[in-house]
Amino acid sequence: MLRAITSDNIDQIQNPTYRNYAQIYNNIHQDFHHQIAAFGLPISDHSFLNVYDDKVIEMTEHGLKISNDYKSLTQGWVSPSCIACRKGVGTITFFISLNCPRNCYFCFNPNQQNYEYFLHHQNNLIEELNKLHEKGIVYKDIALTGGEPLLYKKETEAFFRHAKTLYPKAYTRLYTCGAFLDEEYLQVLKNVGLDEIRFSIKTDDSIEEQNVILEKIRLSKAYIPHVMVEMPVMPNDLEQMKDLLMTLDSIGFNGINLLELCFPLNNTQEFAKRGYQIKPTQYRVLYNYWYAGGLPIAGSEENCLHLLKFAQEKQLKLGVHYCSLENKYSGQIYNQNNPFRNTYTYCIMSEKDYFLKSAKVFGQDIAPVLAFLRKSGLKNYRKDNNYNYLEFPIAYLSKFKKQLPNLEVGICYYVVEQRDGENVLRELRVDYTTPLQHDFKMDI
Structure with missing residues (x-):
């Protein structure tokens, strides 16, 4: 011990x-902790850590799978990319630009290196791919994120087409808010061999706005082999998230990644007005990790476990994966x-x-x-x-x-x-x- x-x-x-x-x-x-205090968001005095392991072990009796030293929890299907991410061997993620039409208060892209520059400029991804390939580096998992990649549809198509040319066995995935996706472009993505598409849904959005994205998820099933949602779980949205899981399950797609909500070291006022606080144990091992996600918010992890339990009780068919902030770090280490x-x-x-x-x-x-x-x-x-x-x-x-x-x-x-x-x-x-x-x- x-x-x-x-x-x-x-x-x-x-x-x-x-x-x-x-x-x-x-x-x-x-x-x-003094540095955290300077951001103006309090640290919670409620620790979930002392009961986390017990609650997780209890759920294994009903099919929950524990991976990566309790940092990754899955009920049912999980993306091959999530499995590869734990060690980060042969995996890489690109972005064209950090420009995005959404204005998510929890977005951590402002923490990215050269954020202001890449709001208005683009990476040359074909050139980047060629340089890596010339070095003899082999990739088995290749992703494109943003910003919003589908602001640049031609570049996105060219990227995935070239990635599959250089690395025909690589598993490819696209992150999108879905705003610019239509059936015509889904056919384009199918033609370039895209393996997975991940949609983000905001619980802050109206039902009408959410329904638009849900319809695009339905459409995607006919074109992309693996379709899923990835989103942070808010401490105060448990019932809304349960409803969303039921709706997503009725669509019949692959699964959802539940992310631990993080404070991105900015937008303090948005977090404070919702009553959010920093998780009392921010890191198992304190270190300057590359992942720019920020600091975990108290109550998010607890709700993720509630949703895994809910998926078990309702016998949902879709895969439910809890990806903690700690899970993002293991590949680097x-x-x-x-x-x-x-x-x-x-x-x-x-x-x-x-x-x-x-x-x-x-x-x-x-x-x-x-x-x-x-x-x-x-x-x-x-x-x-x-x-x-x-x-x-x-x-x-x-x-x-x-x-x-x-x-x-x-x-x-x-x-x-x-x-x-x-x-x-x-x-x-x-x-x-x-x-x-x-x-x-x-x-x-």
């Missing part, structure tokens, strides 16, 4: 050197760490979350551990004199259970970064355990 070290329990650590080391990360979290899974001998790459992990003991505990390791002929360790710790593989902990059962151990999380052309191992987090409490299969 691992225990997250927080300001509420850090004083329970008996070893002062360990406690001081853990305080470094507590200070980082406190500073992060996998791709940063996987090439180095065997580089750092005292680390192991976790198959649960893809972080590199090691064990550490501190200060007064170094001498007895070092003596035990030497006596046992275990030589894979390193001592750091700056922070006064001894680091070694987590697998060694099982050997300590008899002689050092209550030894205070830090389980450390790492990611490999490139700095000035060199690979650097960056530590992000430390959790608490003892040899007696530690369960390798469950914890790592």
